[in-house]
Amino acid sequence: MAENDLNKPEIDMPAELRQQIAVTTLDRIYNWSRSNSLWPMMFGLACCAIEMICTAASRYDLSRFGMEVMRPSPRQADVMIVSGTVTKKMVPQIVRLYNQMSEPKYVIAMGACASGGGPFKEGYNVVPGVDKFIPVDVYVAGCPPTPQALLHGLITLQKKIEGEHIPNTRWYKKGEVEAIPVPILGPDLFDPRNSELINSETHKPLPVVETIVEGGETA
């Protein structure tokens, strides 16, 4: 594994040292070690959570990929698997949990609901996709996705991590990464960033409707 994944391919290494020494870049060793020990957050929302549990169980066995350490605390987790329908009542908590996760952090939207609302999109209490609020790295299709599909999603995330370059990555740049403002439950869910838009829409003058009363006069 070391030879293929870790060693920089251009380096000409004597044959006798190949299994013992690896010459590589910082990016590569960093990504390699991180992508193989992703700790998902133990965080279930709906039906998809059951398939997530099945993925962690013996038959599909998440630990083959170094991901078996499900952490209930966001402080210790690297990847948030949003497994299920995101409702308006729950989304403030999800955003808060995301803000509490330490960086580097990734998000997988598992299933149709988390990706785009799914069968419940039209519902009045449903957020059509968790990406309205937090950045998503990998979307997994299915309702619910089979454990194989979730594993594929996690492997896709690993590949994405392996392509990262330290100077370009958001959380290694100077200054703090800003926390996402937590949405607020009012008469309906609102994002504090949209306050002005909402204010201007709700205070718009009502469109003047001309009704024709019998007799031809307008009222």
Added chain:
Amino acid sequence: MSEQTAIQPLYAKLMEKFPESVVMDERPGFGGIVVQSLNLVEVAQELRDNLGYDYLSSVTAADDFPEERLEVIYHLFKSVGGAPALLKVFLGRTEPVVPSLTPLYPGAELQEREVWDLYGIRFANHPDLRRILLWEGFDGFPLRKDWKEPLYEEDVKPYKSRWPEGKGERKELLNPYKDNVQYPREFDPSTWTGDVDQAMYKSLEISDDGNSRALKTDQLVVNLGPQHPSTHGAFRMAVVLEGETIVNLKPVVGYLHRNHEKIGERNTWLQNMPYTDRLDYLAPMSNNFGYAITVEKLMGITPPERAEYIRVMMAELTRIASHTMVTGFLLNDLGAYFTPALYALEERELILDIFEEVAGSRMMVNYFRFGGVARDVSPEVLKKIRHLVYNRLPRKIDELDKYIAQNEIVKVRCEGVGVLSADDAIAFSTTGPNLRASGVPYDVRRADPYSIYESLDFDVCTRDHGDVFDRYRVRIDEIRQSIRILKQVLERIPEGPIMAGKPQYLAKVPAGEAYGRVEGPRGELGFYVVSDGKPNPKRYHVRAPSFINLTSLAQMCKGAKVADAVTILGAVDIVLGEVDR
């Protein structure tokens, strides 16, 4: 309808006592006794104390829009079995108030809150009338027919934009916020100060009077959830503690409220079938079952014999899968993290394989149709089921039981914890294994038989102590009874058609109402549907067992230690998809 004739003698008895205030619902297809709102409590008291209707199964409402009328609908049963007493109260649409039945039937508490939340019907004398699935401050009462959601297109499906041409217009792009939200006029976000939890904390009645105790202590509120590893999903318990002892507890639900009923009333009858899968997602087959038999009651069709056998077979396999999983997760809650659950999940996977083979999906099966099932079961699948039922499951269940029931720690943590007496269990409308663990032999498969259960030989499992350990033991006993049922089904399953008539996309459902119920793994799963003869249900209500089982959670937890609350919740066995719908 047979239910209508069954209610006649009851009506005569009530007529004697309350000649002024009761009248039969005479609309064709409808039944039940319409009670004046003023006399509701007396009528209910008479029903409970003198006529034996001690079990309030379901409280819901319906909107007769465009008529100026709301209905509140009560389904009462006798805990010894039999047909329901169906009560209705008619109310006006502006400021409707009805007396609360919570003092008589504590099991009405959460259901009445739900009706208040979704219909805006106020219940006088309710101890804690707050919004339950939505939050305090939400604008409007969503299940009223004249309330429109932000992504509203048309009253009923199929929408013209999708069918038959499929223009594919995206509704949210027409919304000024480009999202699934709407705000009332004059709403100003910058001045919004609403605190959604304030009313809940107030209802907890925290006392800061520590002087009566030897050691002066303050009461402390701890929120377990909504993100907590023990809550089996997004569920929250607000617990008032005195030291480590629970003084009061309020379940806070709605974090997975996905608007089943509103969406269900826009859908066509058949479109609701896959939605029922997502109610209790650990037991999709029995949700299908409940919905199918309810609509079949209205349509007046019965499935062919082979379909009935397949249905029962799938429902019992679901029960085994669900009960094993719950048993595994109960151990998780006790702190035996994941290893026992792995044993349970192993068996569940084998059953899911069967579902995948017959229905095409592991979890969301969408397998039942009105008048039958979607696909036939092949001989290979039957062979697999036979292997499971005769060879593997009995052995594995005994093994699981041996590891758990003889474990000293499990016994100490579970015995005598979360006790619910038989009387309380009935009063709180508890159902399923929770009710039977308290010693009440009430099982819908026997109390109000449906499908072919009358011809099958099985026992209703009960235990006497009503504690966490007994709930576990009832579940294991039920798995054994399910295996017994499956053996009989496998022996007798006939050849033949699997659908009554041709499968049709638009089911023709005559006008009327029906309440159908099945014994799901979590208890009595009821569906109340009203049809007005159109392709869509006018009212579609799910009587969710795990939601109503939560009513007694506070009662079970009071006086226990905070660590026990987690165990008790695990044994109550809630599925959030069904609690919040």
